[in-house]
Amino acid sequence: MKSAFDEFFPFDTVDTNLLPLLTNLLNLGSAGLIERGKIRDTYLSTQGITFTLSGKERPLSVDLIPRVINAHEWSTISSGVKQRIRALEAFLADVYGAHTIINEGIIPRQLVTSSEHFLREAHGIQPANGVRIHVSGIDLIRDEAGTLRVLEDNLRCPSGVSYVLENRRTLAHVVPEVFGNFQVRSVEDYPEHLLQALRAAAPDGITEPIVAILTPGIHNSAHFEHAFLARRMGIELVEGRDLFCKGGFLYMRTTSGPQPVHVLYRRIDDEYLDPMQFKPDSILGVPGILNVARAGNVTLANAVGNGVADDKAIYPYVPRIIKYYLGEEPILPNVETYDLQIPDVLNHVQKNLAEMVIKPVAGSGGYGLVIGPSATAEQLKEISQVIAENPRGWIAQPVVNLSTCPTVLSDGEVAPRHIDLRPFAVNDGKEIWVLPGGLTRVALVEGSLVVNSSQGGGSKDTWVLQPKSEKVALAKETKNENPDETHELALTIPARESGPEVLTNRRLQQQEEQQQQGGEL
Amino acid sequence: MLSRLAESFFWMGRYLERCEATSRLLLEHHQLTVQQHSVNERDAVTFLTDLLVLSPSSLNVEELIAQVYGEESNASTILGSLSATRNNARTIRDAIPGDLYEALNSAYFAGLAENPNPRLPGTVLRSQIQRLAVINGVLEWIAPRDQSFDFLQLGRSLERLDLTARLVAAGYENIWPDQGPATMLRSVDALSTFVRGQIPLTGKRVKGFLIGDRIFPRSIYFCAQTAETSLRRLKERDDSLYREIALLRSELEFSDPNASESAQLRIAARATSVAANTSARISSEFFRPAGSIIWSN
Numbered sequence: 001m002k003s004a005f006d007e008f009f010p011f012d013t014v015d016t017n018l019l020p021l022l023t024n025l026l027n028l029g030s031a032g033l034i035e036r037g038k039i040r041d042t043y044l045s046t047q048g049i050t051f052t053l054s055g056k057e058r059p060l061s062v063d064l065i066p067r068v069i070n071a072h073e074w075s076t077i078s079s080g081v082k083q084r085i086r087a088l089e090a091f092l093a094d095v096y097g098a099h100t101i102i103n104e105g106i107i108p109r110q111l112v113t114s115s116e117h118f119l120r121e122a123h124g125i126q127p128a129n130g131v132r133i134h135v136s137g138i139d140l141i142r143d144e145a146g147t148l149r150v151l152e153d154n155l156r157c158p159s160g161v162s163y164v165l166e167n168r169r170t171l172a173h174v175v176p177e178v179f180g181n182f183q184v185r186s187v188e189d190y191p192e193h194l195l196q197a198l199r200a201a202a203p204d205g206i207t208e209p210i211v212a213i214l215t216p217g218i219h220n221s222a223h224f225e226h227a228f229l230a231r232r233m234g235i236e237l238v239e240g241r242d243l244f245c246k247g248g249f250l251y252m253r254t255t256s257g258p259q260p261v262h263v264l265y266r267r268i269d270d271e272y273l274d275p276m277q278f279k280p281d282s283i284l285g286v287p288g289i290l291n292v293a294r295a296g297n298v299t300l301a302n303a304v305g306n307g308v309a310d311d312k313a314i315y316p317y318v319p320r321i322i323k324y325y326l327g328e329e330p331i332l333p334n335v336e337t338y339d340l341q342i343p344d345v346l347n348h349v350q351k352n353l354a355e356m357v358i359k360p361v362a363g364s365g366g367y368g369l370v371i372g373p374s375a376t377a378e379q380l381k382e383i384s385q386v387i388a389e390n391p392r393g394w395i396a397q398p399v400v401n402l403s404t405c406p407t408v409l410s411d412g413e414v415a416p417r418h419i420d421l422r423p424f425a426v427n428d429g430k431e432i433w434v435l436p437g438g439l440t441r442v443a444l445v446e447g448s449l450v451v452n453s454s455q456g457g458g459s460k461d462t463w464v465l466q467p468k469s470e471k472v473a474l475a476k477e478t479k480n481e482n483p484d485e486t487h488e489l490a491l492t493i494p495a496r497e498s499g500p501e502v503l504t505n506r507r508l509q510q511q512e513e514q515q516q517q518g519g520e521l
Numbered sequence: 522m523l524s525r526l527a528e529s530f531f532w533m534g535r536y537l538e539r540c541e542a543t544s545r546l547l548l549e550h551h552q553l554t555v556q557q558h559s560v561n562e563r564d565a566v567t568f569l570t571d572l573l574v575l576s577p578s579s580l581n582v583e584e585l586i587a588q589v590y591g592e593e594s595n596a597s598t599i600l601g602s603l604s605a606t607r608n609n610a611r612t613i614r615d616a617i618p619g620d621l622y623e624a625l626n627s628a629y630f631a632g633l634a635e636n637p638n639p640r641l642p643g644t645v646l647r648s649q650i651q652r653l654a655v656i657n658g659v660l661e662w663i664a665p666r667d668q669s670f671d672f673l674q675l676g677r678s679l680e681r682l683d684l685t686a687r688l689v690a691a692g693y694e695n696i697w698p699d700q701g702p703a704t705m706l707r708s709v710d711a712l713s714t715f716v717r718g719q720i721p722l723t724g725k726r727v728k729g730f731l732i733g734d735r736i737f738p739r740s741i742y743f744c745a746q747t748a749e750t751s752l753r754r755l756k757e758r759d760d761s762l763y764r765e766i767a768l769l770r771s772e773l774e775f776s777d778p779n780a781s782e783s784a785q786l787r788i789a790a791r792a793t794s795v796a797a798n799t800s801a802r803i804s805s806e807f808f809r810p811a812g813s814i815i816w817s818n
Contacts, residue, residue, distance in 0.1 A: 039641075039644055168556065169552060172555040173644075176555040176641065179555045183558050183559070184556065188699070188703055192721050196720070196721075231716075232713065233720075234716030494793065496539075496573075496597050497535075497683075498596045498597075499528070499535065499605065499609070
């Protein structure tokens with residue numbers, strides 16, 4: 001396997017811009033790093049910055065070394081992500097509408113209709129401001145040559161953005177040294193952008209929309225994030241049982257009676273959303289909500305049926321989708337992917353299984369993945385059969401040796417570990433905004449290429465650097481339109497008051513002490 | 522009640538509040554200076570010493586941490602206000618619940634023992650805030666709601682009012698346009714309360730919130746209202762005592778929520794002087810006169 005690209009030491013050189021960061025950290029020594037690791041763990045658990053895995057709440061560990069992206073590269077990532085979202089929005093509008101891309105033979109009809117997430121129930125639902133992908137997370141990896149490639153699209157309920165915001169504060173709390181003089185772009189305003197986009201998606205005629213987040217509940221792995229976003233956007237976090245539909249409208253039950261909900265940022269999957277349409281035994285959803293959405297009285301964000309566009313079997317066609325709708329070349333390339341439904345390709349993949357990653361189309365979170373080079377002969381034999389039986393259910397990709405980044409291990413040593421990157425984009429219908437940062441996931445086990453937090457992955461604070469600029473010299477007077485007034489106000493602010501010196505009055509103290517001398521112990 | 526007791530309750534309330542508020546301010550200012558490098562370090566440091574009316578002697582963030590954490594002899598610092606809280610409590614030990622003294626004492630000794638690492642102040646400051654919360658919790662649970670509590674409440678709300686006014690006047694939003702407004706809110710732990718009512722997060726809105734919000738216990742309006750209530754309970758018939766603070770409260774109650782930023786600054790400056798005047802009036806009305814022994818026949 002080709003050796004991985006390292007984010008700090010590209011092509012066996014060193015990125016000199018990043019050197020001060022590493023030096024400041026290594027100066028702490030491994031004992032110092034272990035101590036900081038403990039401070040971080042305590043901070044994360046007392047702050048409750050957790051995710052839930054198999055019913056158990058645990059902190060999502062953030063590494064002490066951030067991942068750094070320079071301004072130039074970020075502008076490529078950002079425009080690449082925007083381009084992809086524009087194209088995928090057009091694709092969704094098409095497959096739930098006129099089907100032109102299918103009719104023109106660009107995408108096989110059977111591929112779309114066989115997608116588990118292609119929901120006929122969503123046909124004809126017109127999103128209020130034309131947006132279906134309000135929030136997305138596009139997973140990127142960097143290959144051995146240093147090229148950033150899209151690994152997969154997440155257009156349903158991408159999670160992780162809360163950790164992007166919390167990781168920054170955690171790092172500033174635990175290892176302020178690493179920030180040195182770096183000018184890092186702030187990630188603080190994500191909740192504001194998201195809320196604006198959700199409000200912009202309100203049904204026609206609603207000027208003061210009520211927005212809420214729908215969570216499956218506290219046992220969901222991303223419950224921390226749901227609560228975080230609700231708190232930071234100042235909106236209600238609701239569960240299915242808080243909501244009901246009546247007369248074509250959606251309401252939440254409150255102490256002052258039913259209150260309408262106009263936009264629902266739902267963090268539960270399509271199949272659980274509406275037991276009248278999908279899984280009839282779902283108790284997480286709201287019966288009838290899809291009809292309310294169809295009537296145009298509530299906007300669901302993200303829209304129902306988006307899964308067809310991030311289906312792993314559609315993924316190889318995304319470059320064609322971009323060309324078809326936008327007439328542009330993809331800014332961010334895909335990873336080469338084999339469509340196992342073509343017999344020759346299946347044959348080729350079966351012969352070269354040891355160099356392939358085999359992924360279930362329906363899976364997420366790294367479950368069911370088989371990585372050729374690290375699989376046993378038995379596993380390979382088994383997967384070979386499985387894909388032959390159900391070629392639509394799997395895709396194969398050549399193993400990409402993900403780029404590495406120096407990472408602090410539990411023994412205080414620093415070693416390279418494989419990482420990926422999930423930038424988050426918010427679409428308000430007028431503009432697609434990409435959060436300058438993103439979730440960098442890191443595979444903490446040596447050599448492992450699986451970064452999912454459900455598979456023992458951690459995360460890294462992700463820095464996007466400001467374009468180089470001079471520091472602002474601080475002159476308070478220039479900030480105010482009226483310098484005289486500032487001056488005058490400064491004069492009127494008095495010193496802070498203090499009370500009588502209760503115990504520091506020396507004379508009083510001496511006399512009190514002397515009084516006691518007669519009866520000392 | 523004894524004037525001396527009243528005075529100590531009043532100042533205990535003030536210093537307790539000051540210690541907590543200063544710890545939070547320092548904690549968030551540290552976060553800000555670590556993350557944002559758009560202004561040079563010395564200016565970022567002087568910004569906080571100005572806000573806290575400390576001498577501008579610190580040259581960098583590490584010195585700032587040490588200076589604001591401070592020493593027992595300077596009641597404008599964290600350790601100084603903690604020590605002053607306890608000193609006041611000591612003189613009225615007979616009149617306060619045992620649990621309260623215990624909570625105060627352990628906060629005091631832990632505060633003395635835990636000199637924060639100037640490069641890594643977060644942990645110490647956070648546990649400091651937690652210990653102060655225990656003191657407040659004990660007060661809430663078991664302190665009798667008599668005059669002593671009114672004096673404590675009075676001290677607490679005037680100190681709060683004063684600090685919020687200084688925060689509004691400081692100008693975070695001008696110097697750190699990106700993170701300044703959020704930092705102001707975090708400095709009084711009001712970020713999530715703020716966003717429940719309004720977006721977007723602009724300096725002007727944040728200042729408007731800190732001045733006039735009806736339900737946030739640290740807004741100038743809320744503090745003025747609390748102080749007024751305590752004063753009325755102590756001496757309803759003498760309205761000269763609470764006239765000034767009541768005027769400030771009613772002005773805020775009916776003020777224009779879209780007041781200009783210079784109007785906001787004027788309110789902040791006025792609030793600071795109302796706090797000082799009210800404190801002085803309370804002192805001359807209820808407390809021992811200066812120079813505690815009076816010679817007369």
